[in-house]
Amino acid sequence: MGIFELHKTDNNTSARAGLLTAAHGKIETPVFMPVGTQATVKALSPEELEEAGAQIILGNTYHLYLRPGCDIIGQFDGLHRFMHWDRPILTDSGGFQVFSLAKLRTLTEEGYAFQSHIDGSRHLLTPEKSIEVQDCLDSDIIMCLDQCLEHPATREQAEAALALTTRWAWRCKAHWQERTDCRNSLFGIVQGGMFTDLRARSAREISEIGFPGYAIGGLSVGEPKALMMEMAAHTLPLLPENKPRYIMGVGTPEDLVELVALGADMFDCVMPTRNARNGQLFTQRGNINISNARFREDKLPPDPNCQCYTCRHYSLAYLRHLYMAREILAYRLNTIHNIHYYVNLAKEMRAAIVENRFDLFKKAFYAKRQD
C-alpha cells in the first residue's frame, strides 16, 4: 500500500496536488493531519473529525506504547477499532517524545533507553522496536526512528545525528520488510539541523534507501521562521518527486501555505487543537482570542463564512461565555472550528492547485488573514 499519484503541479509555484492510497482509505494532498496523541484528538469524537473533513489523523507512538500499551491495542487489532476511527492513521516513531518528554534518556547506537514520564518504568526504543509498535497499532503510515536535535545544535552534532538517522533508517526498512507484511507505508525522515549541505546529504542518503514517502524532521524546533523556510526550500526539491513529502510538526496557516508552495504535501501540528483549548480561533480574517471582552455580546459566529458545526450554531458571545466558565463544551466547540479551518485550508489549496490558480489563492489568503 501507499501508492502516491501526483495529479497536478502548479505552473507558478512548486505546489502539488496528489492522491495517496493507504490501507484504510485515500488521502487527497495537500493534507492536514489532526494530532490524536493518546488515541483521541483531544475533545473530539471521530464523527466530528469526519464532519470537519479530516482524512487522516496522527497518533503518538511514545504515548500509546506506554499507555494503554500494545498488549491492549493489539487485542483490538490496532488503533482503528480501539478508538472507533476507520480512516487512515499515521504514527510517529516515538523518538521525538522520548527526546522531549521522557526522563533519563540515553542515546546509543542501539536506540533510546528512557524512563516513562508516567510511572518511571524503563524502556528501550530501538528502530526495530518502533517498527513493531507501529505495526501493532496498525497505522497506515509509519515513521522511521530518527535522532532529534536540540536547537541550536553545532554542525558536529547535526552531522552525527544525520548519520545515525541514516543507519537507523536502514534498520527500520529492513525490519519493516522482514517482520511486517508491508501493508503499511514506511516513511523515511530527513534530518541535518540548520545546515543546508547536511540537509542535502540526509535527503540523498534517505532517498537512496528508498521509501514509500519522505518526511522532513527537525523543523519548527525554535529556529527563526525564515531559517525554517530556508531549510524546507532547500530540502523539498531534493526529495523524489513521485513520493509524498511530509513536513513534521508544522505549523501556522501561513506556514502551511508557504510550504505547499515549496512542494510539501502533508502536515501535522498541535496548533489547532492546543490553541483551541487556550481560546484561540483561526479564521480567514485572522486569529481571534475568544476571551476578548469585545465578543461579550457578539451574536455572530467566529467566521460567518465557515461551514463548521460551531459556526453554524453558536455565537461568539456563547463561545466566550463557555470559555470564561471553563466549560468542557468550550474546548470542544473551539477545537471543531480550528480543525475544520486547517483541514479546509488544505482542501482549498488543493482545489487552487488543480485549477492552476495557487498563486492567486495565496495572495487572497494573505489579503484576508491580514485584514
Next chain:
Amino acid sequence: MGIFELHKTDNNTSARAGLLTAAHGKIETPVFMPVGTQATVKALSPEELEEAGAQIILGNTYHLYLRPGCDIIGQFDGLHRFMHWDRPILTDSGGFQVFSLAKLRTLTEEGYAFQSHIDGSRHLLTPEKSIEVQDCLDSDIIMCLDQCLEHPATREQAEAALALTTRWAWRCKAHWQERTDCRNSLFGIVQGGMFTDLRARSAREISEIGFPGYAIGGLSVGEPKALMMEMAAHTLPLLPENKPRYIMGVGTPEDLVELVALGADMFDCVMPTRNARNGQLFTQRGNINISNARFREDKLPPDPNCQCYTCRHYSLAYLRHLYMAREILAYRLNTIHNIHYYVNLAKEMRAAIVENRFDLFKKAFYAKRQD
C-alpha cells in the same frame, strides 16, 4: 402554557404517566431532566442530549444571572437560542445556589442579599427578581423563590422557612401574573424540613395559592434515605392530582423508581453528569467505576444492552484508557452514557405504568441492579 394531562395511574402503586405541554414542546412524564447549570449540560452538545432522549433540561438561574447575565441572554431572546437547544427548559429560582455558593448572604423578608462567588459583586435576589430573571431566560418552567434550610434544622427554623416560602410564593405568583405574559409555567415549592405536619401545612398553603405545577424542595440535603422517602411519601398525596409533581435535586436510580411509585413525575440531579466526570457509570446491572483495573482489557461496552452512542462504539478498555489519561473525550462519553441511562430509566418506567406493570418493572429493576 403548562397543560398537564394525566394519562394513566398504575393500579398497584401511585405511579403516574402524564404529558406536560410546555412552550417549547411536550414532555412525557415521568421525566428526568439533565442539569445544564451554565447554559450547557457539562461536556455534551444539544444534539447529544437529543440523541440520548432528553426532553427537557434544567438551567441554574443563579449562575446564569451572574454569568453571562440577563443583558446578554436577553439579546438572544432567552436561553434556547443562546445555547442552541430548542426543547423545553426548566430553571430553578436561584435560591438554592445563593444558599450553597454565594458569599455573605443575608436573608430578610425582602429576599436574599448576597455577594457573587465569582467576583464578589453585591446582589439582591427577591421573589420578583427571580421571576424576572427566569422570564428573561424564557424558561418553559420557572420556579418560585423559596427558603432553603440546612440539615438538620429545628422545628422552629423549618416553620419559619415554610412561612416565608409561602409569603414569597404569593409574591412570585403575583409578579408572574402582572409582569410576564404567563407563557411559561410557574411551579410552587413545598418546604417544611423533616417534619411531616409542616410538610402537610406547606403543601396545603402552596396548593391554595394555585400553580401549574408543584415541587418538593429541601429533600436530599443530607438526611437519611429513609427519612427522605418518608417525607416524600407523606407530601406527594397532598399535592393536586391533576398537576405535575417535581422532586428537586434527587437522586439515585433507586430513588427515582421509589419516588415514581409514590407518585412523582419530574426529577433533576447532577448525579449522572458529575459522577460521569468522576468515572462512575450507571448500568442496568449496577454502577461501575471505569478506573477499575478489571476493565483494562475489556472489549465489551459498559452495558451490552444499552443503545447509547458510547455503548454502541466504545469498549470498557478504551473508556478506561481515556479516563486514566484524563482525556476530555472520557468525560463526554461517560456523560452520554449516564444521561442516556437516566433518561431511559424514566422512559421505561412510563412504558411500564402505561401497560400497568410498574410493580413488575420495579422488581426486575432491583433484581438486575443488585445482580
